[in-house]
Amino acid sequence: MESGQRVSEPLDNARLQKLSVVEAANAIARGQITSQQLVRALIDRIEAREGVVRAWAALNADHALAQARACDEGETRGPLRGVPVAVKDVLNTFDYPTQMGSPIYDGWQSRNDAACVAMLRNAGAVVLGKTITCEFAGTHPNVTTNPLDALRTPGGSSSGSAAAVADFMVPVALGTQTGGSVLRPASFCGLVGFKPTFGGYNREGLRFASECIDTIGLLSRTIEDVACCDQVLRGATPSALAPLEKAPRVGLCRTYMWSLAQSETRDCVATVVAQIEAAGVHVEEFELPPHFADLTEARAIVNDVERARSLAWEWTAHRDKLSPGLVKTMESGISISDRDYRDALWQVASARIEVDLILRRYDVVVTAAVNGEAPLGLHYTGDPSFQALWTLLHVPSITLPAHRGPNGMPVGIQMIASAGDDSLLLLAALWMQHTAYIRMEPKA
Amino acid sequence: MESGQRVSEPLDNARLQKLSVVEAANAIARGQITSQQLVRALIDRIEAREGVVRAWAALNADHALAQARACDEGETRGPLRGVPVAVKDVLNTFDYPTQMGSPIYDGWQSRNDAACVAMLRNAGAVVLGKTITCEFAGTHPNVTTNPLDALRTPGGSSSGSAAAVADFMVPVALGTQTGGSVLRPASFCGLVGFKPTFGGYNREGLRFASECIDTIGLLSRTIEDVACCDQVLRGATPSALAPLEKAPRVGLCRTYMWSLAQSETRDCVATVVAQIEAAGVHVEEFELPPHFADLTEARAIVNDVERARSLAWEWTAHRDKLSPGLVKTMESGISISDRDYRDALWQVASARIEVDLILRRYDVVVTAAVNGEAPLGLHYTGDPSFQALWTLLHVPSITLPAHRGPNGMPVGIQMIASAGDDSLLLLAALWMQHTAYIRMEPKA
Numbered sequence: 001m002e003s004g005q006r007v008s009e010p011l012d013n014a015r016l017q018k019l020s021v022v023e024a025a026n027a028i029a030r031g032q033i034t035s036q037q038l039v040r041a042l043i044d045r046i047e048a049r050e051g052v053v054r055a056w057a058a059l060n061a062d063h064a065l066a067q068a069r070a071c072d073e074g075e076t077r078g079p080l081r082g083v084p085v086a087v088k089d090v091l092n093t094f095d096y097p098t099q100m101g102s103p104i105y106d107g108w109q110s111r112n113d114a115a116c117v118a119m120l121r122n123a124g125a126v127v128l129g130k131t132i133t134c135e136f137a138g139t140h141p142n143v144t145t146n147p148l149d150a151l152r153t154p155g156g157s158s159s160g161s162a163a164a165v166a167d168f169m170v171p172v173a174l175g176t177q178t179g180g181s182v183l184r185p186a187s188f189c190g191l192v193g194f195k196p197t198f199g200g201y202n203r204e205g206l207r208f209a210s211e212c213i214d215t216i217g218l219l220s221r222t223i224e225d226v227a228c229c230d231q232v233l234r235g236a237t238p239s240a241l242a243p244l245e246k247a248p249r250v251g252l253c254r255t256y257m258w259s260l261a262q263s264e265t266r267d268c269v270a271t272v273v274a275q276i277e278a279a280g281v282h283v284e285e286f287e288l289p290p291h292f293a294d295l296t297e298a299r300a301i302v303n304d305v306e307r308a309r310s311l312a313w314e315w316t317a318h319r320d321k322l323s324p325g326l327v328k329t330m331e332s333g334i335s336i337s338d339r340d341y342r343d344a345l346w347q348v349a350s351a352r353i354e355v356d357l358i359l360r361r362y363d364v365v366v367t368a369a370v371n372g373e374a375p376l377g378l379h380y381t382g383d384p385s386f387q388a389l390w391t392l393l394h395v396p397s398i399t400l401p402a403h404r405g406p407n408g409m410p411v412g413i414q415m416i417a418s419a420g421d422d423s424l425l426l427l428a429a430l431w432m433q434h435t436a437y438i439r440m441e442p443k444a
Numbered sequence: 445m446e447s448g449q450r451v452s453e454p455l456d457n458a459r460l461q462k463l464s465v466v467e468a469a470n471a472i473a474r475g476q477i478t479s480q481q482l483v484r485a486l487i488d489r490i491e492a493r494e495g496v497v498r499a500w501a502a503l504n505a506d507h508a509l510a511q512a513r514a515c516d517e518g519e520t521r522g523p524l525r526g527v528p529v530a531v532k533d534v535l536n537t538f539d540y541p542t543q544m545g546s547p548i549y550d551g552w553q554s555r556n557d558a559a560c561v562a563m564l565r566n567a568g569a570v571v572l573g574k575t576i577t578c579e580f581a582g583t584h585p586n587v588t589t590n591p592l593d594a595l596r597t598p599g600g601s602s603s604g605s606a607a608a609v610a611d612f613m614v615p616v617a618l619g620t621q622t623g624g625s626v627l628r629p630a631s632f633c634g635l636v637g638f639k640p641t642f643g644g645y646n647r648e649g650l651r652f653a654s655e656c657i658d659t660i661g662l663l664s665r666t667i668e669d670v671a672c673c674d675q676v677l678r679g680a681t682p683s684a685l686a687p688l689e690k691a692p693r694v695g696l697c698r699t700y701m702w703s704l705a706q707s708e709t710r711d712c713v714a715t716v717v718a719q720i721e722a723a724g725v726h727v728e729e730f731e732l733p734p735h736f737a738d739l740t741e742a743r744a745i746v747n748d749v750e751r752a753r754s755l756a757w758e759w760t761a762h763r764d765k766l767s768p769g770l771v772k773t774m775e776s777g778i779s780i781s782d783r784d785y786r787d788a789l790w791q792v793a794s795a796r797i798e799v800d801l802i803l804r805r806y807d808v809v810v811t812a813a814v815n816g817e818a819p820l821g822l823h824y825t826g827d828p829s830f831q832a833l834w835t836l837l838h839v840p841s842i843t844l845p846a847h848r849g850p851n852g853m854p855v856g857i858q859m860i861a862s863a864g865d866d867s868l869l870l871l872a873a874l875w876m877q878h879t880a881y882i883r884m885e886p887k888a
Contacts (some may be wrong), residue, residue: 094757094761105555111549111552112757112758112761113756113757115753115754115755115756115757117757118756118759118760119753119756121757121760122759122760199655199656199789202652202655202750202753202754202756203652203655204651204652204655204753204754204755207648208646208647208648211643211646211647211648212643234782235749235752235753235778235781235782236781236782305679306646308679309559309563309646309648309679310646310648311559311648312557312559312562312563312566312646313538313557313558313559313561313562313565313649314556315566316562316565316566317538334679337679338678338679338680342864353797420786
């Protein structure tokens with residue numbers, strides 16, 4: 001926890017709100033600031049901005065301050081002591097309702113914390129509140145706006161997690177990704193979004209959408225913050241990332257979906273590749289085997305069947321409270337035979353083995369994160385295609401802000417690695433930022 | 445649902461209590477009995493026997509009868525209309541507490557049904573109540589006794605599910621298996637126990653023990669009942685099993701744990717093999733690759749790490765209410781590095797691919813289910829070794845009562861198949877029973 005920028009001047013609210021996880025943890029550990037000061041500054045920010053951003057499903061300032069006070073008074077220890085975090089509202093918290101973006105769960109509160117929440121708390125984190133999700137982490141949008149342009153979607157389904165972090169209401173948030181629910185909102189809001197290898201973070205206390213794909217991830221403003229929280233969620237004590245000793249082997253995969261990429265995405269990928277090559281590293285382009293295009297259909301089968309089964313109770317008891325889109329997905333899932341479902345699972349499992357052989361030729365593979373900048377309107381959280389393939393394949397993925405679209409909105413680049421190579425991916429992402437200067441240019 | 449024995453004479457309580465799932469569903473569908481009659485008969489049985497057996501964690505006769513009445517009055521439809529089922533107390537039910545065998549959850553009630561419970565209900569089943577589990581589906585025993593000998597363990601962790609079905613309190617129960625928590629109690633109580641391929645039944649609403657291994661399964665008194673409920677849990681309409689058109693290719697694997705097998709287990713396997721060969725089918729013995737013995741250690745790593753993470757909230761908030769054995773398991777899990785955990789997961793994933801190549805040479809493989817009959821005492825639920833290997837490998841497994849031990853207690857035989865070949869396994873099990881006459885001889 002000695003990494004990150006030093007903070008030495010007295011900190012006003014604006015500065016406190018901009019502290020990263022690592023900076024905040026260090027400042028609190030050194031006694032330069034208290035957790036209560038930090039939490040108060042964030043609550044000020046939330047009070048000022050929440051009317052527009054609408055990121056929070058549940059937040060209790062007194063309770064957050066009480067947690068911070070316990071940290072300041074030494075009752076709580078750990079590498080994240082006093083650091084505020086936000087939790088997507090499909091993860092259980094014993095002290096806040098878990099409403100899952102569905103009226104069926106209005107005010108419902110679990111008995112316990114989800115494993116990932118408890119692990120953050122056990123490391124000293126203050127749970128500031130719950131962030132808004134699309135209905136059951138699906139595609140039905142909620143009320144959150146993009147903090148960079150309130151007329152645009154923040155992306156989904158981790159909408160509130162992305163908006164809260166991007167708006168400096170909290171330095172880090174837990175999200176979940178079944179299609180592209182971490183990386184897409186991260187890209188749309190100009191954040192770092194990280195999805196570990198499937199199963200990286202324990203899923204006890206997560207409301208499942210599609211059990212075989214759902215992955216818990218992180219949204220924050222720096223790679224170092226992701227790495228710090230990643231280590232905590234793996235039961236380790238965070239340590240600063242040691243830079244790669246040599247440049248990574250870099251692949252480029254436009255995928256069979258490249259025709260979906262808008263000009264800003266094409267420009268983003270081209271710019272990133274040019275910068276990597278300018279740093280002296282050859283970028284080797286490759287194509288996925290043609291039959292990988294069939295994974296779109298296999299993914300739909302797995303997703304629809306698993307959503308239909310996981311919501312079997314809600315289907316019978318509260319169908320009138322499900323969105324029409326979700327009802328349609330579930331009807332699709334119910335109509336698919338178990339044989340077709342298992343065939344799709346088998347097809348996906350084979351593709352995972354096949355892609356592993358391809359990805360092992362590289363340390364990191366660059367690919368589009370999104371098809372473009374955040375679209376206008378709050379009725380649609382954007383196209384998950386460029387994220388969903390890699391989620392399905394269970395490989396770790398990260399997005400970094402790398403470009404701006406025609407409307408000045410951020411466009412992320414996605415980087416992936418072989419399953420299990422999460423640490424390598426984070427180190428490669430750091431290399432991209434520090435050596436290849438992959439970062440988003442300031443707004444014009 | 446036209447399979448199963450016909451029931452034509454008027455049914456007294458003793459006969460009602462012995463109805464199988466298929467028989468009960470048919471009798472209710474034909475109007476020969478009502479669900480209320482059946483539920484009343486089972487409640488009578490429970491009232492008479494629960495003082496000794498102690499199978500139930502939650503049961504409400506009025507509520508069960510109200511469900512049955514709704515079925516009888518036609519408000520509920522489906523292939524299991526009016527059929528009572530029991531639910532292991534680590535699966536959520538909206539109408540009964542889910543207490544997980546832990547004082548931490550005394551009286552706690554979920555908002556919804558677990559997916560598998562809702563799917564049974566949507567098929568018309570009556571949820572009779574919750575059955576007792578070991579603490580968080582682990583090894584710390586609860587109060588249930590073996591209905592065949594109250595001085596002996598029923599096995600665990602699905603202790604109440606096994607005892608209730610074996611004692612004719614309910615025809616079928618949901619269980620879960622992380623080590624051997626379905627097949628061991630099934631064997632100890634003389635039941636059919638079935639664990640599908642990992643992921644066979646949706647796990648939404650299951651309290652995880654070890655997320656990468658936990659599998660929901662079924663305990664009942666007939667293979668046909670398992671097959672019927674299996675189809676419902678896969679979203680299908682149950683149909684009678686068509687017998688195998690030709691004899692199965694049968695393998696025999698004693699495993700590297702054979703030295704653990706007591707004489708009754710050795711006799712059980714020998715008898716079963718002799719009967720299969722007497723039916724004209726050669727049984728081909730094979731050995732697992734020697735490095736499979738390392739899976740015992742890999743399993744311990746995965747199990748301990750995942751239990752520690754999934755119980756992170758309970759660890760901090762209620763450590764004094766965890767059993768000493770569970771605390772020890774969690775301490776082990778906390779001490780294991782994420783690197784070692786991921787290496788163990790990788791080792792297991794490789795073994796799954798390797799075992800698939802072996803198992804595909806057979807339709808079904810015979811192996812020991814348990815090391816012997818149910819041991820004396822309620823302090824220990826028995827040795828999970830013979831079940832845990834196959835659970836870890838994600839293959840489907842079933843146990844049938846096949847033998848009796850020196851104390852007259854049942855000893856099951858285990859049969860396994862390749863991952864995904866669940867239907868073939870059920871058909872092979874039927875062949876074993878009907879053609880090779882694998883069944884438990886009457887008690888001397």
